[in-house]
Amino acid sequence: MSSSSSSSLPALTSLLQQSHIDDHDQILKAANTALKHSKADLDAQRIKIVALLKLDRFDDAIHAFNGGGDKLKERARLEYAYTLYKTGKPSEAAELAQHGDDRGYKHVAAQASYRTEDFRRAAELYQQLVAQPEDDAEADLRINSGAVDAQLEWAGQGDLVLKKKPGRQDLEAYETAYNAACGSIARGELGQGEVLLKRARDLCNALEDLGEEEKRAELLPIGVQQVYVLARQGRREQAEEMAREVGLEGIADASTRHIAQVNRIAASGAAGNPFMAQRLLAKGIRASEPDHPFRFQTSILDQNKYAIDLKSLKFSGTAESTAEILVKRQSPNLDAYYNSLSVINAAAYAKARTGKEALKHILPLLERRPNDVGLILTIVQLYVLTGNSASAINLLESFFGRLEKLSSAAEADMRFAPGLVGAMVSLYHNAGRRAPARRILANAAQHWRRRKAAERPSGAVHLLKAAGSALLDSPEPEHQHLATEIFSALHKEDDSDRYAAAGLLAASPSSAAPSSLTASLQPIDRLLSTLDTDALESTGIAQPASTTAVNTRKRPASDEQQTKPTKPKRIRTSRLPKDYDPSKVPDPERWLPLRDRSTYRPKGGKKGKAARQALLSQGSAPTAGGESEGSRPGTPGGAGAEVVKGKVPLGKGGGKRKGKR
Structure with a gap:
């Protein structure tokens, strides 16, 4: 230096x-x-x-x-x-x-x-x-x-959040109240989110050390979230009024401004006109390019754009644009963004059709993309909606079979993904197949138990709990032992988890320490305090609906219709014969041929009488005293009977025919 x-x-x-x-x-x-x-x-x-x-x-x-x-x-x-x-x-x-x-x-x-x-x-x-x-x-x-x-x-990683319920400290500052409101909205607790947003707005307005411009800048994201909550609750008039109050001119952040514009369009009447909504959305997409939103926000914004394109009947363009993105992504994968694009792509090929008509247009796509998770789940859903649960089960089972043949760890994780396993188990339960449901839960539990808690995907803990609960009902000793190991590991990871403690107590009541497990559980007396045992005993045991019952689309008749007497049907006069008399009782044998009626009498005198007797006596045995009215020969050619002459029919074993000379 x-x-x-x-x-x-x-x-x-x-x-x-x-x-x-x-x-x-x-x-x-x-x-x-x-x-x-x-x-x-x-x-x-x-x-x-x-x-x-x-x-x-x-x-x-x-x-x-x-x-x-x-x-x-x-x-x-x-x-x-x-x-x-x-x-x-x-x-x-x-x-x-x-x-x-x-x-x-x-x-x-x-x-x-x-x-x-x-x-x-x-x-x-x-x-x-x-x-x-x-x-x-x-x-x-x-x-x-x-x-x-x-x-x-x-x-979608809410299982990592340690604090779910807002505390008193979260209500002391508008920033913490706003963050707590966003967490509630993400969990779907819109009512609580609305209350917290109102609290954040009041706290921000009450600040004295902020100028008007700074205060307005802080209130803008709060107002944008309020518009979203009101629109989700169906209160469109209030949402539209709040959107006008927020405005778009004062929002400096490009991504926030675009999101505010989307919420404003959704809350206004433009949402009912897809062409108008598409035009308004196209203006704000370019404005958000310098400041990109988060990926989950981008995914929702893209889904909004594609949904409006489908409503505008732009099926070919939507199918091509989504297919270009899907081709660049290797399948199978569990990325929510690409799987949602697969669903949109299938909807574009279906062209606003549903049910079996949609399946006719979507099933050919499965030949080109056999491992597309989003496409497979879309077809499974359509199969279920059309009442074809067997095809849905076969489709998922074949997909799991292809994944099982692949030996890489990524395919194994995908095969036992909590969402896919949950879909398969749900289909098995609806079909009444408990054994395969327990088997796939056991395999998935064994797979994820080998991984550390930090390496497991979101939802793996819920999958382990569901597997342990299902394996408790299994009669196999291996499943019972696995359920004990699952709940023991879950309780070791989080000793405050009541579900894990109750599961471990149910799986191994003798080996587990009752005092350490029941400390976090509610006493049985408190759980049974609100139950009326007498009412339960008088009501009886509810029987589950049979899974083999035939489904029908007809409405069952009401009790009043079943007990109400039916009125006689009025017959038109044009359909009655000319000689009809209402006082006479019609012949009950009027629909039978003449020869089958009891009143039939053949013509021809003795020959006719003999023929009638021969016809009515088929199979009867002759009596020793001759013939009587009640006992006739067994055959027309019997004793005392006259043979009726006529042409002899030709048979295969007949004699030679005489020819003309």
Whole structure:
């Protein structure tokens, strides 16, 4: 370092000691003055970058890092990681922050992981920071942790969220109330989300240290969420009024502005006109390109666009655009985004048809994409809706068979994915096939028990609980032993889980310690306090509906219709014969041929009488005293009977015919 730089450094140090938090401009000027004497002064360069970061001049800070070279980046690694995060490079920032052990690196790594949608990693980092509090602002940690929990719920990883119910501390600041509201909305608790959003709005309006512009900027995302909640609840008039109140002009964030426009279209009458909605949505898609939303938001926005295209009868374009994306993705996969595109692609080929007509157009796609999970589940759903559960079971079983032949770990994880296993078990239960349902649950439980808790997918814990509960009813000793191992492992992982404790107590009541298991369970007396045993005994046992009952579309007749006497049908006079007399009873044998009626008498005197007697005496035995009226010869040519002469029919074994001479 030159002498000029060494003389400028004490002046800069004295200026830093006399400065306050609001003197960043003066610090920046002093750093620039010091760098004029020595451009290679790393301390002055670092002080300049810190001042730029304090002034939110992140682009100037990244230019300073690029001008300072690798030595400056190594000297100010934390500042460089934070600058990368603020300039739209969160992946590089997260990778750089992993090499540091200081608390500041964890903050940067957590924020960068949040932006890269690695919410699991962000949650772990914030849990570490909260567990070891230091000089950090506790309120900031609570706000950031709440935001990560909300994103986990939105991303379908709600099982990683430790805190589900909002606490009193969450209602003290509008940021924490807003994050708690987002978590409730993601779980489908719209009523609670509406209350929390109203609380966040009231707290924000009550702040005195915020100006009107700052307050309006903070209220905009709250209003956008309120529009969404009101629209989901079916309160369209209130949602449309709230959308007009929010407006779109004052939203600076491009992605938030586009989402607000989508909610406004959904709440307005334009949603009923797909052509108008498509035109309005096309205006806002380009505006959100500089600031991309999260992936789950992008997936929902794409689904909205394709849904409007299908309603606008653009089947060919939708089928082609979705097919181009699906071709680039290897099948099978469990990605929710690509599986949803498979469903949209199938709907485009069906062309607004449902039931068996839709199956005729969708089944040919299965030959081209036999391992497309989204397509397979769509066909399974159509089979179930048309009452063809057997074909649905065969389709899923054949898909599982193809996955079983593949030996890679990825295919094994896909075969025992909680969602696919749940669909297969549900089909088995509807068909009354309990044994194969227990078998597939046992295989899936054995597969996921070999993995660590952090390596299991979302829903694996619920799958293990369902498997343990089903295996308890199995008569096989192996299944009983496996159920005990499942509930024992779940209870070991989380001893506060009541379901695991109850399952372990039911699976192994003798070996388990009753005191440790029943501590978290409700007493039996408390569970039975609201039950009326006399009423249950008088009601009897409800019998389940038979699964072999024939399904019919006819409505059963009501009790009144069954007991009500039927009126005689009135016959038209044009259909009655001319000599019809209503006082006379019609002959009941009028529909029989003449010779089959009891009043029939053949013509021909004795010959006719003999023929009639011969006809009526088939199979009777002759009596010793001759013939009588009740006993006649067994054959027409019997004793005392006159043979009726006539032409002899020709048979195969007859004699020779005489020809004419």
